[in-house]
Amino acid sequence: MARVIVHIDLNAFFVRCEEIKNPALENKPVAVGREGRAGIVSTCSYEARKFGVCSGMPTFKAKSLCPQLILMPGDYRFYSVMSKTFFKFIRRYTKFVEVASVDECFADFTEAIKGQKDVVGFFRQMQLDLYKETQLKCSIGVSITKFLAKMASDFKKPMGLTIIRKSEIKKYLFPLKIEAMYGIGKKTAPRLRSLGINTIGDLYDRIVKQEKQTIELLGKSEGVIRDWLEGRGSDEIELERDDPKSIGNSTTLPYDTDDYLVIDKYLVDLAQEVSFRAKKEDKLGYTVQIVVKDQGFKSHNKSHTLENPFNDWNTIYQQAKQLFQTNFNSLTVRLVGITLQNLIDLKEMAVQMSLFDYEKYEEESTTKLLINEINRSLKKPLLKRASEVDKNEHR
DNA sequence: TCTGGGGTCCTAGGACCC
DNA sequence: TCTGGGGTCCTAGGACCC
Numbered sequence: 001m002a003r004v005i006v007h008i009d010l011n012a013f014f015v016r017c018e019e020i021k022n023p024a025l026e027n028k029p030v031a032v033g034r035e036g037r038a039g040i041v042s043t044c045s046y047e048a049r050k051f052g053v054c055s056g057m058p059t060f061k062a063k064s065l066c067p068q069l070i071l072m073p074g075d076y077r078f079y080s081v082m083s084k085t086f087f088k089f090i091r092r093y094t095k096f097v098e099v100a101s102v103d104e105c106f107a108d109f110t111e112a113i114k115g116q117k118d119v120v121g122f123f124r125q126m127q128l129d130l131y132k133e134t135q136l137k138c139s140i141g142v143s144i145t146k147f148l149a150k151m152a153s154d155f156k157k158p159m160g161l162t163i164i165r166k167s168e169i170k171k172y173l174f175p176l177k178i179e180a181m182y183g184i185g186k187k188t189a190p191r192l193r194s195l196g197i198n199t200i201g202d203l204y205d206r207i208v209k210q211e212k213q214t215i216e217l218l219g220k221s222e223g224v225i226r227d228w229l230e231g232r233g234s235d236e237i238e239l240e241r242d243d244p245k246s247i248g249n250s251t252t253l254p255y256d257t258d259d260y261l262v263i264d265k266y267l268v269d270l271a272q273e274v275s276f277r278a279k280k281e282d283k284l285g286y287t288v289q290i291v292v293k294d295q296g297f298k299s300h301n302k303s304h305t306l307e308n309p310f311n312d313w314n315t316i317y318q319q320a321k322q323l324f325q326t327n328f329n330s331l332t333v334r335l336v337g338i339t340l341q342n343l344i345d346l347k348e349m350a351v352q353m354s355l356f357d358y359e360k361y362e363e364e365s366t367t368k369l370l371i372n373e374i375n376r377s378l379k380k381p382l383l384k385r386a387s388e389v390d391k392n393e394h395r
Numbered sequence: 396t397c398t399g400g401g402g403t404c405c406t407a408g409g410a411c412c413c
Numbered sequence: 414t415c416t417g418g419g420g421t422c423c424t425a426g427g428a429c430c431c
Contacts, residue, residue, distance in 0.1 A: 057397095
């Protein structure tokens, strides 16, 4: 039996939060984004969109399209509070909620709507209740897989409600422009267009016919897309999505430079920030990656993996520094970033360490620090010093 | 005045081991 | 003699999403 999978998307979330704080902003062209050389619009109101403003656009360009645009710097603490309030509200209906980002989630409503005669009325009421309680506006998509629910929630904004039954996939999705397909971005869409594929329906036809050029272009995702468009694909709600696979920070410099002394200061800051966040999450990593964007906006990555995991800022910094100096010494840099990868949980680490010949590692300073960290995080020491273990055993 | 900053996943080549 | 094939890890780069 098919499940009822719902995607709920908060409309113009950051801007809506600003309107909640200051209702005078309602019905005006508003955008959240920084001013300055690297400022871009992260969200904008529907009024601003009428002028051609959209997210991702440089703020100076948005201003030129819409001179009366009200630009807000962003109050991310408040957004976070509102975001949590939203998820709490949805969890009153079902415990199967998958947080997809600050302003959207998937949820399994199979049980929640059991016995409901008027499904449309049920979700409409939920949408109104959310608005009444939090003043947040949302669009709701209802279907049988996450992909279809996500596509459905995109149909009408703001305050949309769209239900796509399995028999209605063709009717709803096939006429849509290829750019509207989740997973097809700004690189793949033009390539598909050049093959004469303009709509999702066109794409499906080519896949069914196994047309060579299309299949080659899509690679492995061909099968995934076919499944999606035939009503298969994931309907699993992942409850725990809070386990990060990497922790990174990056920053666009105030001006492009090839002066390492300038860049070094940023590497120190970034290493400290990454270390701080990793420690907060009780994570260690084996690999440091640096990202550099050059004047032409092209990215370059270099990474290095060490034998033992770490999360202290100095190790991160030293690795980053070395990677930078050996690879990018004469490059003119626009942005630098540091990411800690190959993460391992401190507790997992403790278990692994206890299986090891612990004495062998005792001399290495990183490992010593690590053991202190583990003991600190577990409050009670889990690992005793090797010498103490010996003493206890002879007692 | 062209383009943030946080991520995830995939691909492909080379090293290395057996 | 001059070259197998499978598996895994590391690294670089690219596409995509919010």
